[in-house]
Amino acid sequence: MSLRLAVTGLTGQVVSALIERAAKDIEITALGRPQLDLGLRNAVLAGLRHARCDAIVNAAAYTAVDRAESEADLAMRVNGEGAGHVAEAAAELNVPLLHLSTDYVFDGMLPRPYREDDPTGPTCAYGRSKLAGEHNIAATHPNHVILRTAWVYSPFGANFVKTMLRLGETRAEVSVVADQLGNPTSAIDIADAIFVMARRLVEDPSPSLRGVFHVTGQGDASWADVAEATFAAAEKFGRKPVRVQRISTADYPTAARRPANSRLDNEKLAIRYGLRLPPWRQSLESCVARVLMDKTGSRAV
Ligand SMILES: NC(=O)C1=CN([C@@H]2O[C@H](COP(=O)(O)OP(=O)(O)OC[C@H]3O[C@@H](n4cnc5c(N)ncnc54)[C@H](OP(=O)(O)O)[C@@H]3O)[C@@H](O)[C@H]2O)C=CC1
Ligand SMILES: Cc1cn([C@H]2C[C@H](O)[C@@H](COP(=O)(O)OP(=O)(O)O[C@H]3O[C@@H](C)C(=O)[C@@H](O)[C@H]3O)O2)c(=O)[nH]c1=O
Numbered sequence: 693m694s695l696r697l698a699v700t701g702l703t704g705q706v707v708s709a710l711i712e713r714a715a716k717d718i719e720i721t722a723l724g725r726p727q728l729d730l731g732l733r734n735a736v737l738a739g740l741r742h743a744r745c746d747a748i749v750n751a752a753a754y755t756a757v758d759r760a761e762s763e764a765d766l767a768m769r770v771n772g773e774g775a776g777h778v779a780e781a782a783a784e785l786n787v788p789l790l791h792l793s794t795d796y797v798f799d800g801m802l803p804r805p806y807r808e809d810d811p812t813g814p815t816c817a818y819g820r821s822k823l824a825g826e827h828n829i830a831a832t833h834p835n836h837v838i839l840r841t842a843w844v845y846s847p848f849g850a851n852f853v854k855t856m857l858r859l860g861e862t863r864a865e866v867s868v869v870a871d872q873l874g875n876p877t878s879a880i881d882i883a884d885a886i887f888v889m890a891r892r893l894v895e896d897p898s899p900s901l902r903g904v905f906h907v908t909g910q911g912d913a914s915w916a917d918v919a920e921a922t923f924a925a926a927e928k929f930g931r932k933p934v935r936v937q938r939i940s941t942a943d944y945p946t947a948a949r950r951p952a953n954s955r956l957d958n959e960k961l962a963i964r965y966g967l968r969l970p971p972w973r974q975s976l977e978s979c980v981a982r983v984l985m986d987k988t989g990s991r992a993v
């Protein structure tokens with residue numbers, strides 16, 4: 693059965709992955725700035741009203757974590773209120789809404805992976821704005837899924853893995869925090885999960901498929917682990933080795949405070965949707981391969 697998805701954002705990692713991964717029977721309508729600005733209610737309602745779709749994916753967001761500390765109002769307008777506007781549109785169109793949220797809604801103090809119903813407690817402005825978005829969606833449109841994902845990387849846009857590959861071009865050593873734990877997640881794997889979930893939501897009205905779901909790559913890592921895996925993969929493509937100096941958060945001051953442990957338990961997704969994302973190291977290797985192949989002009993693997 694064909695599936696028509698209206699997606700917010702034009703150039704983001706998840707948007708790009710959705711466009712690239714859509715099978716022939718999936719039609720993606722991407723809506724973004726300047727026509728659709730999430731902060732402008734009328735633009736969101738008008739833009740989505742005219743997109744003929746079976747489901748809406750809210751993949752656009754203000755994602756500059758450190759900058760959000762000094763632009764908290766803007767982050768809130770886009771991530772908090774903006775998500776509410778998208779939910780209003782989904783309610784008006786009577787279609788399911790799949791909304792992307794983040795591990796940064798948690799404070800990071802729990803000594804185990806977070807489950808969907810664990811208490812939230814964001815430590816930074818970006819996290820607070822994303823949590824407000826979750827609340828606005830839940831209050832506006834019951835027919836929704838909030839996918840909390842984390843540490844997203846891909847060949848598209850800006851992300852930590854591409855930052856490491858760029859730093860590695862000129863440095864023999866990079867210092868990276870080793871005391872923040874999370875789940876690196878490929879935007880491509882997120883896109884594939886969104887297609888499965890959207891189809892189910894369109895076909896099946898059951899409440900057990902709705903609500904909050906944790907959707908991350910399998911396996912835990914620190915940022916230092918991600919950096920090491922990135923450089924190890926890059927070596928296979930002829931890059932010189934880069935050493936990772938494992939440092940602590942205290943040695944890498946940033947504007948935003950990030951959770952020390954934001955690992956997310958994915959069991960609910962496995963049980964209710966029968967879905968598990970691939971192990972992060974596997975997807976990371978494909979990503980690095982693609983980024984480096986694209987650079988040398990060779991065919992991507
Ligand atoms: N990146 C990550 O590590 C993680 C992301 N998430 C969530 O996943 C989702 C997708 O993230 P990702 O693909 O990485 O995001 P990106 O930062 O790659 O892209 C963000 C997209 O949002 C668009 N955007 C920003 N502000 C607005 C606005 N006011 N109106 C309309 N569009 C806007 C950008 O458009 P433009 O091109 O015009 O700037 C861009 O297309 C987001 O909800 C994010 O919060 C969750 C966990 C981790
Ligand atoms: C570039 C760099 C970062 N770091 C640290 C800073 C920080 O603690 C950690 C990650 O840095 P980044 O700024 O790349 O990642 P950050 O922007 O915090 O990534 C977050 O983005 C938002 C959108 C999310 O929703 C989160 O899930 C998460 O992916 O690594 C180093 O230790 N060394 C470095 O050279």
Ligand SMILES: [Mg+2]
Pocket residue numbers: 756757758
């Ligand atoms: Mg960042």
